[in-house]
Amino acid sequence: MNGANDLTQAIPQAADYIRILPEIVLAIFGMIVMVLDPLMDERRNQKTLGAIALIGSLAALAATLFQSQYPGLGFWNMVRVDSFSVFFHFLVAAVTAVVILSSFEYMQVQGIRAGEYYALVLFGALGMSLMSSAVELVLIFIALEISSISTYILAGFRRRAAISSEASVKYFLLGSFATAFFLYGVALMFGATGSTSISVIGDALHLGAVPVLAYVGVALMFVGLGFKVAAAPFHVWTPDVYEGAPAPVVGFMSTAPKAAVFAVLLRIMFEANAPGRLWLIWIAAALSMTIGNLGALVQDNVKRLLAYSSIAHAGYLLVAFAALPNNGIPAAMFYAASYAAMNVGAFAVISHIGGEGERYVTLEDYEGLGRRSPLLAAILTIFLLSLIGIPVTGGFFAKFYVFSAALQANLVGLVIIGVLNSAIASYYYLRLIVVMYMREAREEVPLSPVPLGLGAALAISLAATIYLGVLPGRVLDYAARTAVDWAR
């Protein structure tokens, strides 16, 4: 290889930095928060640091929009900005902003020092953003670790609650184990194809005969990623961790990192032409939907209930992976977006109602909410209806696209399992609605007025849920561009 050419290639160009602009912005704001935290008065810093973090996430949003004008590869073909990465960057940044908005009140009520919290949220968002634009397996692994480590720590942020520390340790131990699987899969994939670049792997697996090693590599990577998205049979950690972790963090980690991991999974399954996709996904999707929904039926704790529901939703989303790329990819992306909107909103409501020490998280605590706080109950109801999949909410079209994509691939069996599961699922979401509206209020549960930040968070997620339910066309069309980009 030519030495001089090597040298010019070794120096990153301005264009390279544009490719990772949102990540740079998030890193800078995360560090500002960390540096300012010890310099400021402990009582007053909560709001200020939160506001800085909020600006950081909005700046990342702006950077994403700017970046979207310059699609292409950067950093020696390790990152690529395309409509796919822009979609997920936007999603992650928006979820981050909503989570930060809904954390203001929570931090104060729980008496948690805010500094590291906001910094970790931003660093986590950095990892998640990078996951969606990285097109090289080793970089994907690094991004995955950045995102995971932040969420491990965030899960244990209610320091005084033993259950939170338990959640953090459990998540950390099992999570590291799962990432090891992923890394092992990457190694085998390298062995099978001689590269860690997604596009090179894709070409190799597309043209030549597929070595057995590649199947094993895909399966191992799927184990690691399946753990992160809480797909059955790798879901066992989910209820405990969701129950213990702070509610806004659960809202965060059940949406943004999940969306990012699904982005990685899309790259591996479709862009890299992973072999053996169909049956792997078929089984995981059917198991996740069924186990998630059946588990949720018997829960009395709202956070555990939504944990099982998130397992089920991972299953619905996986159905799209079993479909053909041209409608499976947009369906999966749309599902990730609408699930993020409704779930982050639902957890914002839960974190508000939970009160100090998250004492009010059982179904009984929601009794009579419809009378005591009609607006809050109505908003939560809309999120729950969206999770059921009732029309005019994003959840409906999400399920709709996924199932119709699967039908076009003639996966009738999987669709029937999915449809039956949606019917089962309506029962437990409905239980919560029934409790809110049709049971008498018990006066013991205190209810504070909704502060501005939380109100904004709810308004944004509500608007997104309804928008996706009434005019899904634009978002779906944007997502469909990816399928065109990746077609070969």
Place this chain on the structure above:
Amino acid sequence: MNSALDNSILTLVTFIPLAGALLLLLFPRRDRDIRLFALVVSLLDFVLSLHLPVHFQRGQPGFQYEVNNLWIANPNIHYHMGVDGVSMWLVVLTTFLTPLCVLISWKSIHERVKEFFILLLVLQTALIGVFVALDLFLFYFFWEATLIPMALLIGIYGHGRRVYAAVKFFLYTMVASMFMLAAILWLYAKTGTFDFVSIQNAIRGGRVDNFGGAAIWLFLGFFIAFAVKVPVFPFHTWLPDAHVEAPTAGSVLLAGVLLKMGTYGMFRFNLGLFPEQSRSNAPWIMVLALIGIVYGALVAMVQPNMKKLIAYSSISHLGFVVLGIFSFTQAGLDGATFVMLAHGVSTGALFMLAGILYERRHTYEIAEFGGLASPMPVYATFFLFIVLASVGLPLLNGFVGEFLVLSGAFRDRAIYGILGATGVIWSACYLLWMYQRVFYGKVTHPVNQTLPDLSGRERAALWPAAAAALVMGAAPLLWLNSIDPAVQNALAPFAQLASKVVGR
């Protein structure tokens, strides 16, 4: 003719109640104003909906007042609405009953009044939407949308076991409609459109891949959703619970309109999209309908609870509708449609009457009453009139439809007609026996001695229903001459079976 109004009339009629509900959100909590406003909105909607039959082109098959705009490009969803003779009258039935519901709930709802009328108006929009939608997606959307306000009406404003009834109602219909959704998705996957007319043409033209193997499952997917809604025996167990626990207005709309969503769906989608499968499955469906007629009537007879009795009588009457639809005769289908309308008016009125009594005594137990004719003569007269309409006295609305259904069923197979005809006798038994126990003889409970007779507001709610029952019975042609072409159109695939019964 006013063509501008023709284009937008269906949109207006459908969404005026919703607009009213949204305005109600902004109202201060002054209950009287809220009730008045709800009444004005529902009356306005009724008056507007009269535009439909007045300017309807009778004798012309196919859909009228159509609007068809693109709503979402991918998936290919259109805002496509239109009515034929059958759905038009169901729309008018809905707009006719809603103001009566508002009137009947005037005093009986005194807590969370605002929410009640908002739910009622939202429900009205969804119900009308079901009947006018010609895009399968739009139809499914309205279909599901009826569930939530209805479940909330039962669950919040109902009686003792309201939560159980609301959840049962919601789950039964939700689970069943999932099968319909799967069938709709399959059709969309194969045809690339949700448009009812296009899908119908594609199926008739044989342009749908793998249709032969899938058709029976698609038919059943739609059928099960509709059968639960009707409800066809053995899917009926949610209905008595829902009725007994529901507030009066909820029962009126539930019996009057919601159940007709099921029979309308069978007429429009099962017959319209899958004629061959309808034909080959008709025998067992008709048997279920007959079981429903007889079983519903027999169970109604032994009910000690007035509202439960009326609920079971609905199962029996709706059995006639299903029987008529699957007889594939012009008379049977005309009759089925007419029974839908007549049952909506008379059973709606029966529920209002039962509700009026409940407001005074807070019980529906028949044994608690007796000899009411002397303290409440006007009430007793109204009750008798509606009971006679319901049992099918000639010149009142119940007779025409049941007669046509039975003549259609006879033509299909005599035994169906004979068994069905017993249902008419049963209905006379249980309704008249109930009437006797409640109104005749001496006043058995001293409390009943002083019950006040109907108030002006209650009369205002009952008069229109009674008048409609009389006009429908005396001049059924006003209805049948627009229903007939629609039925002929539906029967076109069964051309050899079609024979005109109504001269024009």
